Amino acid sequence: MTRACLVDVYDTIVNSRFESRQRDVAAFAGVDADLWLAGWMTTRTERDLGTLSVADSVAQALLACGIDPAPELVDTIVGKDAELLRQQVRVFDDSIPFLTGVRASGMAIALVSNCGDSTRALLDYLGLIPLADAVVLSCEVGSMKPSPDIYRTALEDLGVAAADAVMIDDQPGFCAGAEAVGVRAIQIVRPELDGQVSRSAFPLVRSLLDVPALL
Structure with missing residues (x-):
């Protein structure tokens, strides 16, 4: 589950x-x-x-x-x-409906990003922080994807086991990092970013609105 x-x-x-x-x-x-x-x-x-x-x-x-x-x-x-x-920087049209829908279904959300120290202020400005239960930024926790530590930090912050979580990322290497610690991964490839990937080692979606069917 x-x-x-x-x-x-x-x-x-x-x-x-x-x-x-x-x-x-x-x-x-x-x-x-x-x-x-x-x-x-x-x-x-x-x-x-x-x-x-x-x-x-x-x-x-x-x-x-x-x-x-x-x-x-x-x-x-x-x-x-x-x-x-x-x-x-703009929020994709499907992001807020996805985040709010997932939380409404009872699932917890952690935003997990490799980033510098300007990102938290940006997420706050965009109104995304209140939509997550945890915000795990590499520059704040001292580890970055695909290191196991950043995924484990997110799991600990949410209080869930790896087997009960899924990672959604556009980078296949970061999806692989999640699976290495037991977190199932879904790769998103957005057409508006000229995503040309037709095959992936992970379940592949073009929109976040396609993710709930895979959870």
Whole structure:
């Protein structure tokens, strides 16, 4: 019996628009977008594990572009990045009906995301935190998918056994990480993100509204 859903955030319940947003940040900072993206990605793991803040990552990306990361400049870019998150990240149309429907059926929900320290404020702004029983962010718990620890943290927060939970994620590697700890996984591939996957090692859905039939 499924008692809980662990649900990924970016490109599962919200459209991240990651690359285009970072290119907009680069344009705001007046730096080459490719250099900025390369510098930003070099700190992704540390940012997701919470050992570097978004501000630290901005500073490193500026250095990669040959720009002195003066504190005032870093603060300005961090603020712009947060503004762009609010402006550009959108909740998929099926996300709120899915989350509210699952909870109404008696199942618990944990949002489980690999992310930096700007994500909790974004989820709050989007009104998604009240729709979950737990919010497990990699930067806050110090572990990231597909590490077993982040899934186990979510299960502990919800008070359910792995066998009684399902993970919904767009990344097959993160689905595999869930199954490695005994959590059944469902992969979502959204057509609006140019998802071309026709086969998967996991049950495959194109919309969250297709998930309840598989629970």
